Amino acid sequence: MFIRNTKPIIIIALLLIPITAYWYMRDDNAAKINPYLTRTIDRGDIIQTISANGTLTPVVLVNVGTQVSGTVAKLHADFNDQVETGQILAELDPALLQAQLQQSRANLLSAQTQYNIADSKLRRHRTLHETGFISSEALDIVRQELDAARALLAVSRAQVERDRANLNYSIIKSPISGVVIARDVDIGQTVAANFQTPILFQIAKDLREMQINISVAEADIGLLRIDQPINFTVDAYQNSTFNGTVKQVRLNPTIQENVVTYNVVAMVNNDEGILLPGMTANIHFVVDQRQNVLRASNAALRYQPKDPTASDSQQSGRQNNESTLYRLIDGKPVATPVITGITDGNFTEIVTGTVKAGDSVIIREKSEKKDSETKFRFRMF
Numbered sequence: 001m002f003i004r005n006t007k008p009i010i011i012i013a014l015l016l017i018p019i020t021a022y023w024y025m026r027d028d029n030a031a032k033i034n035p036y037l038t039r040t041i042d043r044g045d046i047i048q049t050i051s052a053n054g055t056l057t058p059v060v061l062v063n064v065g066t067q068v069s070g071t072v073a074k075l076h077a078d079f080n081d082q083v084e085t086g087q088i089l090a091e092l093d094p095a096l097l098q099a100q101l102q103q104s105r106a107n108l109l110s111a112q113t114q115y116n117i118a119d120s121k122l123r124r125h126r127t128l129h130e131t132g133f134i135s136s137e138a139l140d141i142v143r144q145e146l147d148a149a150r151a152l153l154a155v156s157r158a159q160v161e162r163d164r165a166n167l168n169y170s171i172i173k174s175p176i177s178g179v180v181i182a183r184d185v186d187i188g189q190t191v192a193a194n195f196q197t198p199i200l201f202q203i204a205k206d207l208r209e210m211q212i213n214i215s216v217a218e219a220d221i222g223l224l225r226i227d228q229p230i231n232f233t234v235d236a237y238q239n240s241t242f243n244g245t246v247k248q249v250r251l252n253p254t255i256q257e258n259v260v261t262y263n264v265v266a267m268v269n270n271d272e273g274i275l276l277p278g279m280t281a282n283i284h285f286v287v288d289q290r291q292n293v294l295r296a297s298n299a300a301l302r303y304q305p306k307d308p309t310a311s312d313s314q315q316s317g318r319q320n321n322e323s324t325l326y327r328l329i330d331g332k333p334v335a336t337p338v339i340t341g342i343t344d345g346n347f348t349e350i351v352t353g354t355v356k357a358g359d360s361v362i363i364r365e366k367s368e369k370k371d372s373e374t375k376f377r378f379r380m381f
Contacts, residue, residue, distance in 0.1 A: 035366050036328055036333070037363050037364045037366060039299070040361075041294065041356070041357055041358065042295065044292070044295055044347065045290065046289065046290045046341075046344050046349050047344050048287045048288045048289065048342040048343060048344055049231070050216070050287055051282070051284055052215065052216050052220075052264075053215065053283065054212040054214035054215065054281045054283055055213050055281070056212055056234075056275055056277055057210065058204035058211075060178075060206070061203070062175055062176055062204075062205070063201075063202055064089065064172065064200055064201040065193070066092065066170075066172055066200060067193055068170055069190075069191060070092035070096070070191065071092060072093075072185050072187055073091050073092060073093045073187070074090060074091040074187070075089075075090050076088045076090060077090070079180055079181075082179055083179070083180060084174065085174060087173065088171055090185065090200060091170060092171075092172070094167055104156065105160055107156045111149070111153040114152065115149040115150055117149075118145045118150075119149075121145070122145075125139050172201075174201075175203075176203060176205050178203045178204050178205040179203065180201055180203055181202040181204050181277060182201065183200070184202075185198075204277065207270060207277070208270050209270060210267075210268045210277070211266060211267055212230075212244065212265070212283065213263055214263070214265070214266060214283055215254070215262070216263075216285075217261055218260040218261065223287045224246060224249055225246065226246055226248070228245065228287075229243065230243070230246065230286065231284045232244065232268075232281040232282055232283040232284065234282070235279070236274075242268065244267055244268040245266060247266060247267045249262060250262060250264070250265065288342050290341065290342060290349055293349045294349070294350040294356070295350060296348055296361060297361075298343065300361040300363045301340070303361075305362075305365075321351070323339075323348075324337055327359060327360065328361075333362050336353060336355055338353030338355060
């Protein structure tokens with residue numbers, strides 16, 4: 001029974017042997033005919049960029065808070081509302097503030113009465129002093145009482161002004177014209193301003209012009225300049241590219257785990273209003289660009305032949321902008337030195353050299369791919 005079941009397997013294996021042999025022979029013949037993969041040198045545009053990430057924010061963002069504590073009684077603004085300067089945003093319950101103001105006014109009346117009494121007393125004692133009925137020491141005591149009453153009156157007036165101002169502060173008004181980005185309070189919520197001013201609203205002055213706060217590594221900061229153009233995309237509109245310019249390179253570094261970055265501010269035009277605060281921007285700083293230049297694939301510049309006799313013998317004496325391309329002549333790679341310019345990650349500018357547009361240069365040997373594929377080929381036996 002076992003021999004009968006294995007007979008079809010043996011037949012299939014015998015049929016696969018000539019097919020596999022033919023496949024190997026075909027690949028070997030193709031590799032012998034042209035064992036290299038090549039790319040053509042052409043002309044085109046190259047844009048050298050620096051990549052970074054940043055966050056879109058309004059140019060002017062004001063945090064509106066309160067200087068007094070209380071319970072929110074009324075709300076007159078909500079998210080995305082357009083507001084004008086001086087417009088009422090919210091009102092706190094004024095009951096306690098009104099009571100404090102009334103108490104201060106009562107204290108002011110009492111201080112005014114004490115001052116009037118002290119002033120009349122001083123006039124009477126001055127007359128008595130002139131006629132010799134009281135001494136100068138007694139007159140000085142009455143004068144001090146008048147000075148104390150005058151000081152108490154001034155304090156009471158200041159207290160009234162302070163309580164009146166606190167009552168006015170219970171009405172929260174917009175300091176600028178703009179749009180409400182955030183509202184952090186609700187009706188009935190108690191806000192306490194004892195230690196720090198609580199933030200009730202965030203108002204952006206104008207969303208038609210925004211800025212991007214970008215973290216740039218110290219290795220790239222030397223390539224940036226003021227008014228340098230940038231291109232960026234956002235996740236919400238992945239098929240759209242937006243433009244901006246560098247406004248400021250801030251000198252204050254940020255150091256985290258020995259990594260130094262600098263904050264770069266870029267200005268962005270948002271007339272369409274589709275860019276929103278808080279969006280993450282994928283930025284490309286345009287460092288340099290060339291139009292219609294001779295360019296070669298970066299893979300061709302990285303290629304090194306396995307045959308050491310075909311390699312450039314002067315590689316050790318090169319400068320940073322010198323490289324070597326390998327052209328295929330009579331089936332063998334021939335080194336061609338070139339001077340390179342800027343790169344965009346895929347192509348590199350060829351400044352000088354004996355190559356020209358239309359020349360084919362080697363990027364890889366086909367045998368490399370074949371060897372890597374055979375490592376993962378399934379073995380039947």
